[in-house]
Amino acid sequence: MTILTRFVTGAVAVLALSLPAAATEYRIAVGDGAGGTQEALGKAFIAALEEESGGEMTGKLFLNGQLGDEQDTVTAAATGTLDFSILAINNITPFSPSVGTLTLPYVILSQDDAEQLTQGEIGQQMIEQTIEDAGVRIIGWAYSGFRVLTNSKRPVSTVDDLQGLVIRVPKNEIMIETYKSWGVNPTPMAWGETFAALQQKVVDGQDNPYMTVYAMKFDEVQKYITNLHYIFSIEPLIISEALFESLSEEEQQQVLAAGEAATKASSEFLRAEESKIKEELVSRGMEITDPANNEQEFIDLATTAVWPKFYDQIGGKEVLDNVLTSLGREPAK
Ligand code: MLT
Numbered sequence: 001m002t003i004l005t006r007f008v009t010g011a012v013a014v015l016a017l018s019l020p021a022a023a024t025e026y027r028i029a030v031g032d033g034a035g036g037t038q039e040a041l042g043k044a045f046i047a048a049l050e051e052e053s054g055g056e057m058t059g060k061l062f063l064n065g066q067l068g069d070e071q072d073t074v075t076a077a078a079t080g081t082l083d084f085s086i087l088a089i090n091n092i093t094p095f096s097p098s099v100g101t102l103t104l105p106y107v108i109l110s111q112d113d114a115e116q117l118t119q120g121e122i123g124q125q126m127i128e129q130t131i132e133d134a135g136v137r138i139i140g141w142a143y144s145g146f147r148v149l150t151n152s153k154r155p156v157s158t159v160d161d162l163q164g165l166v167i168r169v170p171k172n173e174i175m176i177e178t179y180k181s182w183g184v185n186p187t188p189m190a191w192g193e194t195f196a197a198l199q200q201k202v203v204d205g206q207d208n209p210y211m212t213v214y215a216m217k218f219d220e221v222q223k224y225i226t227n228l229h230y231i232f233s234i235e236p237l238i239i240s241e242a243l244f245e246s247l248s249e250e251e252q253q254q255v256l257a258a259g260e261a262a263t264k265a266s267s268e269f270l271r272a273e274e275s276k277i278k279e280e281l282v283s284r285g286m287e288i289t290d291p292a293n294n295e296q297e298f299i300d301l302a303t304t305a306v307w308p309k310f311y312d313q314i315g316g317k318e319v320l321d322n323v324l325t326s327l328g329r330e331p332a333k
Pocket of ligand 1: 031032070087088090091169170190191207208212235
């Protein structure tokens with residue numbers, strides 16, 4: 001809580017401005033609980049939206065999937081029954097497969113990579129594609145860090161250690177295939193069901209960033225963390241395209257500017273807070289293991305087996321090559 005309070009200090013000052021009685025309040029669905037990057041992005045967005053619109057527009061966050069599971073919120077926003085949602089990008093991929101390029105294993109290797117891709121030309125293309133495919137517009141990005149593996153049974157440092165563990169993954173083909181490449185048949189499950197499944201030991205483990213493990217209190221039901229780096233989690237803020245189109249040009253610009261401000265705040269939030277959260281999880285009894293041999297076995301299996309399977313879905317191998325070369329790397333083999 002304290003980290004968030006510190007983060008939003010500036011924002012709180014803006015919120016303290018009195019809003020006009022007729023301010024429009026938008027509903028913003030948030031998949032995670034309090035204390036993580038999704039809530040931080042949402043709070044920064046609301047503060048910036050109020051400032052940009054002179055208090056004419058504001059928003060209210062509904063945490064912990066109160067407005068529906070992350071994938072369901074995409075459909076709700078597309079049909080205009082929900083205004084905004086903040087959710088993991090892997091939960092948009094089923095509706096807009098080209099976004100999957102950012103969830104292919106070991107494509108994004110750092111926060112700088114994530115920011116460069118989302119805030120540059122490639123991010124812009126994905127925004128346009130998502131409007132077309134899914135009827136939602138990405139207006140901001142939360143950066144949440146690498147999805148680390150957690151489980152309740154044992155330390156995992158090799159692919160061999162993973163065998164026999166029941167791992168929950170989102171309903172996302174790329175992530176399912178990645179675990180299969182490591183010899184595990186994972187259990188696809190909606191995000192909202194995950195805590196209970198871990199608690200009741202229906203599944204042994206899952207992966208999500210440190211910030212999310214903390215926000216969801218997974219330390220209460222998971223003991224071991226493995227520092228995998230296969231996906232750097234990006235969590236977009238989306239607006240119903242129908243709602244966006246219904247706004248005046250001036251309001252649209254205010255919404256976009258607020259999204260940009262929230263993105264910047266999210267970037268600073270992760271850089272400032274992730275290592276503290278990691279320490280906090282250790283102090284609560286979690287044990288952290290690094291993958292053996294710099295993760296090479298995980299990397300080789302996943303990139304060789306998974307990348308080619310998704311070339312068609314993401315729009316061709318050249319789409320991945322474009323991403324890799326824009327990050328200064330070699331095209332895929
Ligand atoms: C998932 O695992 O479904 C998502 O990453 C959850 C999230 O949005 O934090």
